[in-house]
Amino acid sequence: MALQFKDNGLIPVVIQDDDTDEVLTLAYMSEESLRRTLESGQVWFYSRSRQELWHKGATSGNFLNVRRIIVDCDDDALLIRVQPLGPACHTGERSCFHRTLEDQETAE
Amino acid sequence: MALQFKDNGLIPVVIQDDDTDEVLTLAYMSEESLRRTLESGQVWFYSRSRQELWHKGATSGNFLNVRRIIVDCDDDALLIRVQPLGPACHTGERSCFHRTLEDQETAE
Numbered sequence: 001m002a003l004q005f006k007d008n009g010l011i012p013v014v015i016q017d018d019d020t021d022e023v024l025t026l027a028y029m030s031e032e033s034l035r036r037t038l039e040s041g042q043v044w045f046y047s048r049s050r051q052e053l054w055h056k057g058a059t060s061g062n063f064l065n066v067r068r069i070i071v072d073c074d075d076d077a078l079l080i081r082v083q084p085l086g087p088a089c090h091t092g093e094r095s096c097f098h099r100t101l102e103d104q105e106t107a108e
Numbered sequence: 109m110a111l112q113f114k115d116n117g118l119i120p121v122v123i124q125d126d127d128t129d130e131v132l133t134l135a136y137m138s139e140e141s142l143r144r145t146l147e148s149g150q151v152w153f154y155s156r157s158r159q160e161l162w163h164k165g166a167t168s169g170n171f172l173n174v175r176r177i178i179v180d181c182d183d184d185a186l187l188i189r190v191q192p193l194g195p196a197c198h199t200g201e202r203s204c205f206h207r208t209l210e211d212q213e214t215a216e
Binding site: 003007012014016021022023025026068069070071072073074075077078079089090091093096097098099100101103104 | 111115120122124129130131133134176177178179180181182183185186187197198199201204205206207208209211212
């Protein structure tokens with residue numbers, strides 16, 4: 001079966017550090033972002049808020065070099081193992097997943 | 109900020125094995141699935157295809173015991189670190205992410 005870009009033409013993508021196994025972020029790809037990712041060897045997402053292709057790291061320099069692309073059993077999600085060239089989160093944290101649910105609730 | 113259930117009332121959830129760091133699956137939760145997850149200490153999803161609450165493992169016995177729930181920087185994705193009581197994938201594989209993109213394309 002072909003890859004399913006079924007959320008408005010997008011597929012969700014989990015990014016995992018290939019050296020540390022840390023989950024870095026969850027974002028979305030269009031067919032065109034996947035094409036550019038395969039071509040360049042660096043992760044390209046599709047930004048749902050800005051509605052545009054997004055070369056991850058273009059602003060910060062923190063590009064994600066692709067090591068391996070893995071497809072899930074239903075062909076509707078990707079896992080990409082990467083070598084990150086810097087923090088993956090716009091806050092400067094290594095991972096976008098850096099607060100427990102309790103932390104988040106306490107901060108409200 | 110409160111958690112964003114913005115995809116038709118759902119939030120995407122990455123499940124990671126707390127002992128091996130393997131990414132096991134990507135699925136979705138409604139507010140009610142998160143409530144039941146917190147209450148029971150086991151993962152409840154919301155099945156988009158069946159449009160119903162889904163106690164992961166109810167059929168197979170392969171429940172996912174919750175170790176830690178982590179929120180992403182935008183409050184619109186969750187990472188749950190679990191102790192899986194068996195294979196997480198309906199195919200019997202440990203993880204739903206068990207084929208590279210090349211494998212998937214070759215099989216087409």
